[in-house]
Amino acid sequence: MTVFEKTGKVALGSRLRILSARMTDDAARIYQMYEVDFSPKWFPVFFLLAQEGEKSVTELAIEVGHSQPSVTKIIKEMIAAGLVQEKLQVDDKRKTVAELTQKGREVAAKVQLQSEDVDLAIDALIAESNHNLWEALAEWEYLLDQESLLRRVQQQKKRRESKDVRIVPYEDKYQSAYKALNVEWISTFFKMEEADYKALDHPHEYILDKGGMIFVALYKDEPLGVCALIKCNEGPYGFELAKMAVSPKAQGKNIGWLLGMAAIDAARQAGASKIFLESNTMLKPAIGLYQKLGFQKIVGIPSPYERCNIQMELSLTHQ
Template sequence: MNIFERTGKMALGSRLRLLTSRFTDDAMKIYEMYDVAKFSPKWFPVFFVLSETEEITITEIAKEIGHSQPSVTKIVKEMIKADLINDKLESDDKRRNVVALTDTGKTLAKKMLNEQCVDIDLAVESLLSEANHNLWEAVAEWEFLLEQKSLLKRVQEQKKLRESKDVKIVEYEPKYQSVFKALNEEWISTYFEMEETDYKLLDNPQEYILDKGGKILVALYKDVPLGVCALIKMNDENYDFEMAKMAVSPKAQGKNLGWLLGQAIINSAKELGALKLYLESNTILKPAINLYYKMGFERITGRPTPYRRANIQMELDLKK
Protein backbone atom coordinates (compact mmCIF):
# COMPACT_ATOMS: atom_id res chain seq x y z
CA MET A 1 0.00 0.00 0.00
CA ASN A 2 3.05 2.26 -0.28
CA ILE A 3 1.46 3.91 -3.35
CA PHE A 4 -0.13 6.38 -0.94
CA GLU A 5 3.28 7.24 0.43
CA ARG A 6 4.35 8.08 -3.12
CA THR A 7 1.23 10.02 -4.12
CA GLY A 8 0.96 11.88 -0.82
CA LYS A 9 -2.26 13.65 0.12
CA MET A 10 -3.21 13.94 -3.56
CA ALA A 11 -4.82 10.48 -3.28
CA LEU A 12 -6.82 11.20 -0.13
CA GLY A 13 -10.12 10.46 -1.89
CA SER A 14 -8.81 7.17 -3.30
CA ARG A 15 -7.53 6.12 0.10
CA LEU A 16 -10.86 6.91 1.75
CA ARG A 17 -12.72 4.96 -0.96
CA LEU A 18 -10.46 1.96 -0.32
CA LEU A 19 -11.15 2.19 3.40
CA THR A 20 -14.90 2.50 2.72
CA SER A 21 -14.73 -0.54 0.46
CA ARG A 22 -13.08 -2.53 3.24
CA PHE A 23 -15.83 -1.57 5.67
CA THR A 24 -18.52 -2.38 3.09
CA ASP A 25 -17.06 -5.82 2.35
CA ASP A 26 -17.02 -6.65 6.07
CA ALA A 27 -20.53 -5.23 6.47
CA MET A 28 -21.89 -7.71 3.91
CA LYS A 29 -20.35 -10.61 5.84
CA ILE A 30 -21.64 -9.20 9.13
CA TYR A 31 -25.20 -9.07 7.79
CA GLU A 32 -24.85 -12.72 6.72
CA MET A 33 -23.60 -13.61 10.19
CA TYR A 34 -26.82 -12.19 11.70
CA ASP A 35 -29.03 -13.92 9.08
CA VAL A 36 -29.71 -10.69 7.17
CA ALA A 37 -27.96 -11.79 3.99
CA LYS A 38 -30.28 -9.90 1.60
CA PHE A 39 -29.83 -6.56 3.37
CA SER A 40 -27.62 -4.08 1.50
CA PRO A 41 -25.31 -1.92 3.65
CA LYS A 42 -26.26 1.17 1.65
CA TRP A 43 -29.86 0.79 2.92
CA PHE A 44 -28.92 1.23 6.57
CA PRO A 45 -29.20 5.07 6.93
CA VAL A 46 -32.70 5.01 5.38
CA PHE A 47 -33.64 1.93 7.40
CA PHE A 48 -32.44 3.51 10.65
CA VAL A 49 -34.40 6.75 10.10
CA LEU A 50 -37.55 4.74 9.35
CA SER A 51 -37.02 2.66 12.50
CA GLU A 52 -37.34 5.86 14.56
CA THR A 53 -40.62 7.09 13.08
CA GLU A 54 -44.04 5.85 12.06
CA GLU A 55 -44.04 7.53 8.67
CA ILE A 56 -41.92 10.05 6.79
CA THR A 57 -41.48 11.51 3.31
CA ILE A 58 -38.57 10.69 1.02
CA THR A 59 -37.61 14.39 1.04
CA GLU A 60 -37.39 14.33 4.83
CA ILE A 61 -35.27 11.17 4.77
CA ALA A 62 -32.89 12.73 2.22
CA LYS A 63 -32.47 15.81 4.38
CA GLU A 64 -31.91 13.72 7.51
CA ILE A 65 -29.17 11.51 6.06
CA GLY A 66 -27.56 14.07 3.72
CA HIS A 67 -28.29 12.20 0.48
CA SER A 68 -29.91 13.46 -2.70
CA GLN A 69 -33.62 12.79 -3.17
CA PRO A 70 -33.08 10.63 -6.31
CA SER A 71 -30.57 8.51 -4.35
CA VAL A 72 -33.04 7.95 -1.51
CA THR A 73 -35.86 7.24 -3.97
CA LYS A 74 -33.75 4.50 -5.57
CA ILE A 75 -32.94 2.95 -2.19
CA VAL A 76 -36.59 3.07 -1.13
CA LYS A 77 -37.65 1.26 -4.31
CA GLU A 78 -35.09 -1.47 -3.63
CA MET A 79 -36.34 -1.82 -0.05
CA ILE A 80 -39.95 -2.00 -1.22
CA LYS A 81 -39.03 -5.00 -3.38
CA ALA A 82 -37.40 -6.57 -0.32
CA ASP A 83 -40.69 -6.10 1.61
CA LEU A 84 -39.05 -3.78 4.13
CA ILE A 85 -40.86 -0.55 3.19
CA ASN A 86 -44.51 0.21 2.50
CA ASP A 87 -45.19 3.22 0.26
CA LYS A 88 -48.93 2.74 -0.11
CA LEU A 89 -49.93 4.70 2.95
CA GLU A 90 -52.62 7.30 3.49
CA SER A 91 -51.26 10.39 5.23
CA ASP A 92 -53.31 12.84 7.27
CA ASP A 93 -51.97 15.45 4.89
CA LYS A 94 -53.09 14.31 1.42
CA ARG A 95 -50.32 16.34 -0.19
CA ARG A 96 -47.56 14.28 1.47
CA ASN A 97 -46.45 10.93 0.04
CA VAL A 98 -45.09 9.03 3.00
CA VAL A 99 -43.31 5.71 3.54
CA ALA A 100 -42.87 3.47 6.57
CA LEU A 101 -41.42 0.11 7.55
CA THR A 102 -43.53 -2.95 6.88
CA ASP A 103 -44.13 -5.49 9.67
CA THR A 104 -41.17 -7.43 8.26
CA GLY A 105 -39.07 -4.28 8.38
CA LYS A 106 -40.10 -3.52 11.97
CA THR A 107 -39.22 -7.04 13.10
CA LEU A 108 -35.85 -6.81 11.40
CA ALA A 109 -35.20 -3.38 12.91
CA LYS A 110 -35.88 -4.66 16.42
CA LYS A 111 -33.53 -7.60 15.89
CA MET A 112 -30.75 -5.51 14.33
CA LEU A 113 -30.87 -2.74 16.92
CA ASN A 114 -30.95 -5.16 19.86
CA GLU A 115 -28.25 -7.52 18.62
CA GLN A 116 -26.22 -6.58 15.55
CA CYS A 117 -25.89 -2.84 16.26
CA VAL A 118 -24.88 -3.46 19.88
CA ASP A 119 -22.12 -5.85 18.83
CA ILE A 120 -20.89 -3.50 16.08
CA ASP A 121 -20.77 -0.53 18.46
CA LEU A 122 -18.65 -2.50 20.92
CA ALA A 123 -16.37 -3.74 18.13
CA VAL A 124 -15.82 -0.19 16.85
CA GLU A 125 -15.17 1.04 20.41
CA SER A 126 -12.56 -1.69 20.74
CA LEU A 127 -10.94 -0.61 17.47
CA LEU A 128 -10.91 3.03 18.57
CA SER A 129 -9.25 2.08 21.86
CA GLU A 130 -6.41 0.39 19.96
CA ALA A 131 -5.84 3.37 17.65
CA ASN A 132 -3.66 6.40 18.34
CA HIS A 133 -6.23 8.66 16.66
CA ASN A 134 -10.00 8.64 17.10
CA LEU A 135 -11.29 8.18 13.54
CA TRP A 136 -14.92 8.80 14.55
CA GLU A 137 -14.13 12.21 16.05
CA ALA A 138 -11.76 13.04 13.20
CA VAL A 139 -14.44 12.34 10.58
CA ALA A 140 -16.89 14.62 12.40
CA GLU A 141 -14.24 17.33 12.58
CA TRP A 142 -13.39 17.02 8.87
CA GLU A 143 -17.08 17.11 7.93
CA PHE A 144 -17.45 20.36 9.86
CA LEU A 145 -14.32 21.93 8.35
CA LEU A 146 -15.28 20.95 4.79
CA GLU A 147 -18.76 22.36 5.35
CA GLN A 148 -17.15 25.69 6.26
CA LYS A 149 -14.83 25.59 3.25
CA SER A 150 -14.80 22.82 0.64
CA LEU A 151 -11.68 21.06 -0.56
CA LEU A 152 -12.29 22.62 -3.99
CA LYS A 153 -12.22 26.12 -2.46
CA ARG A 154 -9.06 25.31 -0.53
CA VAL A 155 -7.30 24.04 -3.66
CA GLN A 156 -8.41 27.15 -5.57
CA GLU A 157 -6.84 29.31 -2.86
CA GLN A 158 -3.57 27.38 -2.99
CA LYS A 159 -3.52 27.63 -6.79
CA LYS A 160 -3.94 31.40 -6.54
CA LEU A 161 -1.16 31.67 -3.98
CA ARG A 162 1.21 29.61 -6.11
CA GLU A 163 0.43 31.51 -9.30
CA SER A 164 0.64 34.84 -7.45
CA LYS A 165 4.36 34.22 -7.02
CA ASP A 166 4.71 34.65 -10.79
CA VAL A 167 2.96 38.03 -10.69
CA LYS A 168 4.87 41.31 -10.61
CA ILE A 169 3.24 44.72 -10.21
CA VAL A 170 5.19 47.39 -12.07
CA GLU A 171 4.84 51.11 -12.78
CA TYR A 172 3.31 52.22 -16.08
CA GLU A 173 5.60 52.92 -19.01
CA PRO A 174 4.59 54.26 -22.44
CA LYS A 175 5.08 50.75 -23.89
CA TYR A 176 2.07 49.60 -21.84
CA GLN A 177 -0.35 52.19 -23.27
CA SER A 178 -1.79 49.81 -25.87
CA VAL A 179 -2.30 47.10 -23.21
CA PHE A 180 -3.91 49.62 -20.84
CA LYS A 181 -6.40 50.57 -23.53
CA ALA A 182 -7.00 47.09 -24.95
CA LEU A 183 -7.72 45.41 -21.60
CA ASN A 184 -10.17 48.13 -20.56
CA GLU A 185 -11.81 48.32 -23.96
CA GLU A 186 -12.32 44.54 -23.87
CA TRP A 187 -14.36 44.41 -20.65
CA ILE A 188 -16.22 47.67 -21.24
CA SER A 189 -17.33 46.63 -24.73
CA THR A 190 -18.39 43.20 -23.44
CA TYR A 191 -20.95 44.66 -21.02
CA PHE A 192 -21.47 48.30 -22.03
CA GLU A 193 -20.47 50.90 -24.60
CA MET A 194 -17.27 52.92 -24.59
CA GLU A 195 -17.90 56.52 -23.51
CA GLU A 196 -16.14 59.84 -24.08
CA THR A 197 -14.36 59.74 -20.71
CA ASP A 198 -13.08 56.23 -21.48
CA TYR A 199 -11.46 57.31 -24.72
CA LYS A 200 -9.93 60.40 -23.11
CA LEU A 201 -8.25 58.46 -20.31
CA LEU A 202 -7.26 55.39 -22.32
CA ASP A 203 -5.91 57.26 -25.33
CA ASN A 204 -4.00 59.84 -23.29
CA PRO A 205 -3.09 58.33 -19.90
CA GLN A 206 0.04 60.45 -19.58
CA GLU A 207 -1.88 63.72 -19.90
CA TYR A 208 -5.08 62.87 -18.02
CA ILE A 209 -3.77 60.54 -15.30
CA LEU A 210 -0.02 60.66 -14.73
CA ASP A 211 0.63 64.40 -15.31
CA LYS A 212 -2.20 65.25 -12.92
CA GLY A 213 -0.57 63.35 -10.04
CA GLY A 214 -2.05 59.90 -10.59
CA LYS A 215 -0.55 56.48 -11.19
CA ILE A 216 -1.05 53.45 -13.39
CA LEU A 217 0.11 50.01 -12.32
CA VAL A 218 0.55 46.99 -14.56
CA ALA A 219 0.37 43.35 -13.47
CA LEU A 220 2.80 41.07 -15.25
CA TYR A 221 2.20 37.32 -15.14
CA LYS A 222 5.40 35.57 -16.16
CA ASP A 223 6.45 38.93 -17.64
CA VAL A 224 3.31 39.22 -19.80
CA PRO A 225 1.08 42.28 -19.03
CA LEU A 226 -2.35 40.87 -18.20
CA GLY A 227 -3.76 43.41 -15.75
CA VAL A 228 -3.90 47.18 -15.25
CA CYS A 229 -5.33 49.65 -12.76
CA ALA A 230 -5.19 53.43 -12.38
CA LEU A 231 -5.09 55.80 -9.44
CA ILE A 232 -6.64 59.06 -10.63
CA LYS A 233 -6.24 62.37 -8.79
CA MET A 234 -9.63 63.91 -7.97
CA ASN A 235 -10.70 67.52 -7.52
CA ASP A 236 -13.05 66.73 -4.66
CA GLU A 237 -13.07 67.93 -1.06
CA ASN A 238 -14.04 64.45 0.16
CA TYR A 239 -11.79 62.25 -1.94
CA ASP A 240 -8.12 62.43 -2.86
CA PHE A 241 -7.98 59.68 -5.49
CA GLU A 242 -10.20 57.35 -7.49
CA MET A 243 -9.31 53.74 -8.18
CA ALA A 244 -10.36 53.25 -11.79
CA LYS A 245 -9.75 51.47 -15.05
CA MET A 246 -9.03 48.12 -13.40
CA ALA A 247 -8.96 45.43 -16.06
CA VAL A 248 -7.66 41.88 -16.02
CA SER A 249 -7.37 39.65 -19.07
CA PRO A 250 -9.62 36.55 -19.13
CA LYS A 251 -6.35 34.62 -19.63
CA ALA A 252 -5.39 35.55 -16.08
CA GLN A 253 -8.66 34.49 -14.46
CA GLY A 254 -8.11 32.86 -11.08
CA LYS A 255 -4.54 34.11 -10.71
CA ASN A 256 -5.32 36.76 -8.09
CA LEU A 257 -4.27 39.65 -10.35
CA GLY A 258 -7.27 41.80 -9.43
CA TRP A 259 -6.59 41.49 -5.71
CA LEU A 260 -2.86 42.15 -6.10
CA LEU A 261 -3.48 45.19 -8.31
CA GLY A 262 -6.06 46.55 -5.89
CA GLN A 263 -3.75 46.16 -2.91
CA ALA A 264 -0.92 47.85 -4.79
CA ILE A 265 -3.17 50.78 -5.74
CA ILE A 266 -4.37 51.14 -2.14
CA ASN A 267 -0.78 51.16 -0.88
CA SER A 268 0.14 53.77 -3.51
CA ALA A 269 -2.74 55.97 -2.39
CA LYS A 270 -1.56 55.74 1.22
CA GLU A 271 2.00 56.61 0.20
CA LEU A 272 0.63 59.72 -1.54
CA GLY A 273 -1.10 60.74 1.68
CA ALA A 274 -4.66 59.93 0.64
CA LEU A 275 -7.27 59.63 3.39
CA LYS A 276 -10.11 58.19 1.28
CA LEU A 277 -10.22 56.24 -1.97
CA TYR A 278 -13.22 56.38 -4.30
CA LEU A 279 -14.47 54.10 -7.06
CA GLU A 280 -17.54 53.55 -9.18
CA SER A 281 -18.74 50.51 -11.05
CA ASN A 282 -21.83 48.59 -12.08
CA THR A 283 -23.55 45.86 -10.06
CA ILE A 284 -23.70 43.58 -13.09
CA LEU A 285 -19.96 43.06 -12.55
CA LYS A 286 -20.47 40.80 -9.54
CA PRO A 287 -16.91 39.41 -9.25
CA ALA A 288 -15.52 42.96 -9.29
CA ILE A 289 -18.03 44.20 -6.69
CA ASN A 290 -17.24 41.24 -4.44
CA LEU A 291 -13.53 42.03 -4.81
CA TYR A 292 -14.09 45.65 -3.77
CA TYR A 293 -16.04 44.59 -0.69
CA LYS A 294 -13.26 42.14 0.16
CA MET A 295 -10.76 45.01 -0.05
CA GLY A 296 -12.81 46.97 2.47
CA PHE A 297 -14.76 49.36 0.22
CA GLU A 298 -18.23 50.37 1.39
CA ARG A 299 -21.16 51.56 -0.69
CA ILE A 300 -22.06 55.24 -0.78
CA THR A 301 -24.53 57.37 -2.76
CA GLY A 302 -24.98 60.87 -4.04
CA ARG A 303 -21.87 61.76 -6.03
CA PRO A 304 -22.27 62.75 -9.71
CA THR A 305 -20.53 60.51 -12.25
CA PRO A 306 -19.41 61.07 -15.85
CA TYR A 307 -20.33 57.47 -16.79
CA ARG A 308 -23.79 56.36 -17.91
CA ARG A 309 -22.98 52.77 -16.91
CA ALA A 310 -22.06 53.54 -13.28
CA ASN A 311 -24.80 52.52 -10.82
CA ILE A 312 -22.74 51.91 -7.68
CA GLN A 313 -20.28 54.15 -5.86
CA MET A 314 -17.92 53.00 -3.12
CA GLU A 315 -15.29 54.40 -0.80
CA LEU A 316 -12.42 53.08 1.25
CA ASP A 317 -11.38 54.85 4.44
CA LEU A 318 -7.58 54.66 4.40
CA LYS A 319 -7.31 55.86 8.01
CA LYS A 320 -8.68 52.58 9.38
Protein backbone atom coordinates (compact mmCIF):
# COMPACT_ATOMS: atom_id res chain seq x y z
CA MET A 1 0.00 0.00 0.00
CA THR A 2 1.41 3.42 -0.99
CA VAL A 3 1.36 6.35 1.41
CA PHE A 4 -1.35 8.01 -0.71
CA GLU A 5 -3.68 5.06 -0.18
CA LYS A 6 -3.25 5.74 3.53
CA THR A 7 -3.56 9.52 3.43
CA GLY A 8 -6.41 9.73 0.95
CA LYS A 9 -7.28 12.95 -0.91
CA VAL A 10 -5.67 15.24 1.67
CA ALA A 11 -2.30 14.53 0.00
CA LEU A 12 -3.54 15.57 -3.45
CA GLY A 13 -0.98 18.38 -3.74
CA SER A 14 1.92 16.08 -2.83
CA ARG A 15 0.76 13.45 -5.29
CA LEU A 16 0.45 16.00 -8.08
CA ARG A 17 3.95 17.33 -7.30
CA ILE A 18 5.40 13.82 -7.57
CA LEU A 19 3.57 13.21 -10.85
CA SER A 20 4.73 16.60 -12.13
CA ALA A 21 8.34 15.84 -11.17
CA ARG A 22 8.10 12.49 -12.93
CA MET A 23 6.76 14.11 -16.11
CA THR A 24 9.40 16.86 -15.94
CA ASP A 25 12.23 14.33 -15.59
CA ASP A 26 10.96 12.44 -18.63
CA ALA A 27 10.56 15.70 -20.55
CA ALA A 28 14.20 16.60 -19.90
CA ARG A 29 15.28 13.19 -21.26
CA ILE A 30 13.00 13.61 -24.28
CA TYR A 31 14.69 16.92 -25.16
CA GLN A 32 18.06 15.17 -24.94
CA MET A 33 16.77 12.41 -27.22
CA TYR A 34 15.94 15.03 -29.88
CA GLU A 35 19.30 16.73 -29.28
CA VAL A 36 17.69 19.89 -27.96
CA ASP A 37 19.49 21.73 -25.14
CA PHE A 38 16.34 22.92 -23.43
CA SER A 39 14.75 23.18 -19.96
CA PRO A 40 11.16 21.88 -19.74
CA LYS A 41 10.08 24.90 -17.66
CA TRP A 42 10.85 27.20 -20.61
CA PHE A 43 8.34 25.52 -22.91
CA PRO A 44 5.13 27.60 -22.39
CA VAL A 45 6.97 30.92 -22.89
CA PHE A 46 9.10 29.53 -25.73
CA PHE A 47 5.98 28.12 -27.43
CA LEU A 48 4.19 31.49 -27.40
CA LEU A 49 7.21 33.28 -28.84
CA ALA A 50 7.57 30.61 -31.52
CA GLN A 51 3.90 30.62 -32.47
CA GLU A 52 2.93 34.27 -32.02
CA GLY A 53 6.16 36.26 -32.30
CA GLU A 54 7.46 39.01 -30.04
CA LYS A 55 5.72 39.66 -26.72
CA SER A 56 6.30 41.67 -23.56
CA VAL A 57 6.91 40.02 -20.20
CA THR A 58 3.48 41.23 -19.04
CA GLU A 59 1.74 39.64 -22.03
CA LEU A 60 3.62 36.39 -21.54
CA ALA A 61 2.87 36.28 -17.81
CA ILE A 62 -0.85 36.73 -18.42
CA GLU A 63 -1.02 34.05 -21.09
CA VAL A 64 1.00 31.38 -19.30
CA GLY A 65 -0.46 32.15 -15.87
CA HIS A 66 2.90 32.82 -14.19
CA SER A 67 4.06 35.83 -12.20
CA GLN A 68 6.05 38.51 -14.02
CA PRO A 69 9.22 37.80 -11.96
CA SER A 70 8.96 34.11 -12.91
CA VAL A 71 8.61 34.92 -16.63
CA THR A 72 11.45 37.48 -16.40
CA LYS A 73 13.72 34.77 -14.94
CA ILE A 74 12.78 32.34 -17.74
CA ILE A 75 13.47 34.99 -20.38
CA LYS A 76 16.90 35.70 -18.87
CA GLU A 77 17.72 31.98 -18.85
CA MET A 78 16.72 31.62 -22.51
CA ILE A 79 18.74 34.74 -23.41
CA ALA A 80 21.77 33.12 -21.73
CA ALA A 81 21.11 29.99 -23.81
CA GLY A 82 21.01 32.09 -26.99
CA LEU A 83 17.37 31.26 -27.76
CA VAL A 84 15.78 34.65 -27.05
CA GLN A 85 16.72 38.28 -27.37
CA GLU A 86 15.13 41.47 -26.10
CA LYS A 87 14.46 44.64 -28.10
CA LEU A 88 12.44 47.85 -27.91
CA GLN A 89 8.96 47.58 -29.39
CA VAL A 90 8.64 49.33 -32.75
CA ASP A 91 5.61 51.45 -31.87
CA ASP A 92 6.63 52.17 -28.27
CA LYS A 93 10.36 52.69 -27.68
CA ARG A 94 9.81 52.59 -23.91
CA LYS A 95 8.52 49.00 -23.98
CA THR A 96 10.82 45.96 -24.18
CA VAL A 97 9.67 42.79 -25.90
CA ALA A 98 11.20 39.33 -26.24
CA GLU A 99 11.58 37.38 -29.48
CA LEU A 100 13.34 34.24 -30.68
CA THR A 101 16.85 34.44 -32.08
CA GLN A 102 17.90 32.55 -35.20
CA LYS A 103 19.07 29.76 -32.90
CA GLY A 104 15.73 29.88 -31.14
CA ARG A 105 13.86 29.46 -34.43
CA GLU A 106 16.05 26.48 -35.33
CA VAL A 107 15.33 24.90 -31.95
CA ALA A 108 11.61 25.64 -32.45
CA ALA A 109 11.66 23.54 -35.63
CA LYS A 110 13.17 20.60 -33.71
CA VAL A 111 10.71 21.06 -30.85
CA GLN A 112 7.83 21.01 -33.35
CA LEU A 113 8.78 17.50 -34.51
CA GLN A 114 9.26 16.44 -30.91
CA SER A 115 5.84 17.87 -29.97
CA GLU A 116 4.11 15.86 -32.66
CA ASP A 117 5.61 12.64 -31.27
CA VAL A 118 4.75 13.65 -27.69
CA ASP A 119 1.14 14.42 -28.65
CA LEU A 120 0.76 10.97 -30.21
CA ALA A 121 2.34 9.30 -27.16
CA ILE A 122 -0.02 11.14 -24.80
CA ASP A 123 -3.01 10.28 -27.01
CA ALA A 124 -2.01 6.63 -26.70
CA LEU A 125 -1.68 6.98 -22.92
CA ILE A 126 -5.15 8.54 -22.72
CA ALA A 127 -6.55 5.70 -24.84
CA GLU A 128 -5.13 3.19 -22.33
CA SER A 129 -6.71 5.10 -19.42
CA ASN A 130 -10.20 4.93 -17.96
CA HIS A 131 -10.13 8.69 -17.38
CA ASN A 132 -8.92 11.53 -19.60
CA LEU A 133 -6.49 13.40 -17.36
CA TRP A 134 -6.03 16.24 -19.83
CA GLU A 135 -9.75 17.05 -19.93
CA ALA A 136 -10.03 16.54 -16.18
CA LEU A 137 -7.23 19.06 -15.58
CA ALA A 138 -9.04 21.67 -17.68
CA GLU A 139 -12.24 21.04 -15.74
CA TRP A 140 -10.48 21.25 -12.37
CA GLU A 141 -8.73 24.48 -13.36
CA TYR A 142 -12.09 25.99 -14.29
CA LEU A 143 -13.75 24.84 -11.07
CA LEU A 144 -10.88 26.11 -8.91
CA ASP A 145 -11.07 29.46 -10.71
CA GLN A 146 -14.71 29.64 -9.60
CA GLU A 147 -13.87 28.71 -6.00
CA SER A 148 -10.39 27.95 -4.73
CA LEU A 149 -9.52 24.86 -2.72
CA LEU A 150 -8.79 27.16 0.23
CA ARG A 151 -12.31 28.59 0.05
CA ARG A 152 -13.84 25.13 -0.28
CA VAL A 153 -11.97 23.89 2.81
CA GLN A 154 -13.02 27.02 4.72
CA GLN A 155 -16.66 26.21 3.93
CA GLN A 156 -16.27 22.62 5.10
CA LYS A 157 -14.61 23.84 8.31
CA LYS A 158 -17.53 26.21 8.90
CA ARG A 159 -20.08 23.46 8.36
CA ARG A 160 -18.28 21.11 10.74
CA GLU A 161 -17.76 23.67 13.48
CA SER A 162 -21.27 25.08 13.15
CA LYS A 163 -22.59 21.68 14.25
CA ASP A 164 -21.20 22.51 17.70
CA VAL A 165 -23.13 25.81 17.79
CA ARG A 166 -26.49 26.06 19.58
CA ILE A 167 -28.73 29.11 19.42
CA VAL A 168 -30.64 29.54 22.68
CA PRO A 169 -32.99 32.18 24.12
CA TYR A 170 -31.54 34.80 26.45
CA GLU A 171 -31.32 34.06 30.16
CA ASP A 172 -30.07 36.38 32.88
CA LYS A 173 -26.94 34.23 33.26
CA TYR A 174 -25.88 35.42 29.79
CA GLN A 175 -26.18 39.15 30.59
CA SER A 176 -22.46 39.67 31.17
CA ALA A 177 -21.57 37.87 27.93
CA TYR A 178 -24.28 39.79 26.04
CA LYS A 179 -22.79 43.11 27.18
CA ALA A 180 -19.12 42.12 26.91
CA LEU A 181 -19.42 40.82 23.34
CA ASN A 182 -21.18 43.99 22.19
CA VAL A 183 -18.82 46.34 24.02
CA GLU A 184 -15.84 44.51 22.49
CA TRP A 185 -17.31 44.72 18.98
CA ILE A 186 -18.53 48.32 19.15
CA SER A 187 -15.34 49.62 20.80
CA THR A 188 -13.20 47.99 18.13
CA PHE A 189 -14.69 50.17 15.39
CA PHE A 190 -16.64 52.98 17.05
CA LYS A 191 -17.45 54.42 20.47
CA MET A 192 -20.16 53.36 22.87
CA GLU A 193 -23.27 55.56 22.75
CA GLU A 194 -26.13 56.19 25.20
CA ALA A 195 -28.50 53.90 23.28
CA ASP A 196 -25.92 51.11 23.54
CA TYR A 197 -25.77 51.32 27.31
CA LYS A 198 -29.56 51.23 27.58
CA ALA A 199 -29.85 48.07 25.52
CA LEU A 200 -26.87 46.34 27.12
CA ASP A 201 -27.31 47.29 30.78
CA HIS A 202 -31.08 46.84 30.84
CA PRO A 203 -32.02 44.12 28.36
CA HIS A 204 -35.33 43.35 30.07
CA GLU A 205 -36.50 46.95 30.24
CA TYR A 206 -35.22 48.01 26.82
CA ILE A 207 -35.85 44.84 24.78
CA LEU A 208 -37.48 41.82 26.40
CA ASP A 209 -40.32 43.47 28.35
CA LYS A 210 -41.35 45.34 25.20
CA GLY A 211 -41.89 42.18 23.18
CA GLY A 212 -38.38 41.80 21.83
CA MET A 213 -36.05 38.82 21.92
CA ILE A 214 -32.37 38.13 22.47
CA PHE A 215 -30.52 35.10 21.11
CA VAL A 216 -27.27 33.63 22.37
CA ALA A 217 -24.94 31.44 20.32
CA LEU A 218 -23.22 28.77 22.39
CA TYR A 219 -20.13 27.14 20.92
CA LYS A 220 -19.40 24.05 23.00
CA ASP A 221 -21.60 25.66 25.67
CA GLU A 222 -19.59 28.91 25.76
CA PRO A 223 -21.55 32.09 24.82
CA LEU A 224 -19.60 33.52 21.88
CA GLY A 225 -22.28 35.33 19.90
CA VAL A 226 -25.45 37.34 20.54
CA CYS A 227 -28.10 39.30 18.69
CA ALA A 228 -31.42 40.93 19.49
CA LEU A 229 -34.79 41.58 17.92
CA ILE A 230 -36.15 44.90 19.18
CA LYS A 231 -39.95 45.22 18.84
CA CYS A 232 -41.09 48.09 16.68
CA ASN A 233 -44.42 49.56 17.75
CA GLU A 234 -44.66 52.09 14.91
CA GLY A 235 -44.04 52.02 11.18
CA PRO A 236 -44.00 49.07 8.77
CA TYR A 237 -41.45 46.98 10.66
CA GLY A 238 -42.18 44.25 13.15
CA PHE A 239 -38.67 44.16 14.56
CA GLU A 240 -35.23 45.72 14.34
CA LEU A 241 -32.31 43.29 14.13
CA ALA A 242 -29.71 44.76 16.49
CA LYS A 243 -26.86 44.13 18.88
CA MET A 244 -25.33 41.31 16.85
CA ALA A 245 -21.81 40.55 18.02
CA VAL A 246 -19.56 37.53 17.66
CA SER A 247 -16.33 36.96 19.54
CA PRO A 248 -13.23 37.22 17.31
CA LYS A 249 -12.16 33.76 18.46
CA ALA A 250 -15.42 32.31 17.13
CA GLN A 251 -15.42 33.97 13.73
CA GLY A 252 -15.43 31.57 10.81
CA LYS A 253 -17.85 29.20 12.53
CA ASN A 254 -21.01 30.50 10.80
CA ILE A 255 -22.26 31.96 14.09
CA GLY A 256 -23.41 35.25 12.54
CA TRP A 257 -25.42 33.37 9.91
CA LEU A 258 -26.98 31.04 12.49
CA LEU A 259 -27.92 33.96 14.77
CA GLY A 260 -29.42 35.87 11.85
CA MET A 261 -31.46 32.89 10.68
CA ALA A 262 -32.72 32.24 14.22
CA ALA A 263 -33.81 35.87 14.54
CA ILE A 264 -35.52 35.87 11.15
CA ASP A 265 -37.40 32.65 11.94
CA ALA A 266 -38.52 34.06 15.29
CA ALA A 267 -39.73 37.30 13.68
CA ARG A 268 -41.66 35.33 11.07
CA GLN A 269 -43.29 33.16 13.75
CA ALA A 270 -44.24 36.33 15.63
CA GLY A 271 -46.15 37.50 12.56
CA ALA A 272 -43.79 40.26 11.44
CA SER A 273 -43.83 41.18 7.75
CA LYS A 274 -40.57 43.15 7.73
CA ILE A 275 -37.35 43.50 9.72
CA PHE A 276 -34.90 46.37 9.50
CA LEU A 277 -31.40 47.01 10.76
CA GLU A 278 -28.83 49.78 10.97
CA SER A 279 -25.12 49.41 10.31
CA ASN A 280 -22.07 51.08 8.81
CA THR A 281 -20.67 50.45 5.34
CA MET A 282 -17.12 50.15 6.68
CA LEU A 283 -18.19 46.82 8.19
CA LYS A 284 -17.98 44.93 4.91
CA PRO A 285 -18.20 41.38 6.38
CA ALA A 286 -21.31 42.38 8.34
CA ILE A 287 -22.94 44.02 5.31
CA GLY A 288 -22.10 40.91 3.29
CA LEU A 289 -23.79 38.74 5.93
CA TYR A 290 -26.93 40.89 5.92
CA GLN A 291 -27.12 40.73 2.14
CA LYS A 292 -26.69 36.96 2.29
CA LEU A 293 -29.58 36.83 4.76
CA GLY A 294 -31.71 38.75 2.24
CA PHE A 295 -31.56 42.33 3.56
CA GLN A 296 -31.57 45.19 1.05
CA LYS A 297 -30.52 48.81 1.42
CA ILE A 298 -33.24 51.40 2.04
CA VAL A 299 -33.54 55.09 2.91
CA GLY A 300 -35.12 55.02 6.35
CA ILE A 301 -35.87 57.26 9.30
CA PRO A 302 -33.14 59.17 11.20
CA SER A 303 -31.04 56.88 13.38
CA PRO A 304 -30.30 57.40 17.09
CA TYR A 305 -26.74 56.15 16.43
CA GLU A 306 -23.96 58.42 15.14
CA ARG A 307 -22.18 55.43 13.59
CA CYS A 308 -25.11 54.44 11.39
CA ASN A 309 -24.76 55.30 7.68
CA ILE A 310 -26.82 52.49 6.14
CA GLN A 311 -30.23 51.04 6.84
CA MET A 312 -31.48 47.76 5.42
CA GLU A 313 -34.73 45.82 5.42
CA LEU A 314 -35.88 42.25 4.90
CA SER A 315 -39.37 41.43 3.68
CA LEU A 316 -40.64 38.22 5.27
CA THR A 317 -43.69 37.97 3.02
CA HIS A 318 -41.59 37.26 -0.09
CA GLN A 319 -39.56 34.40 1.36
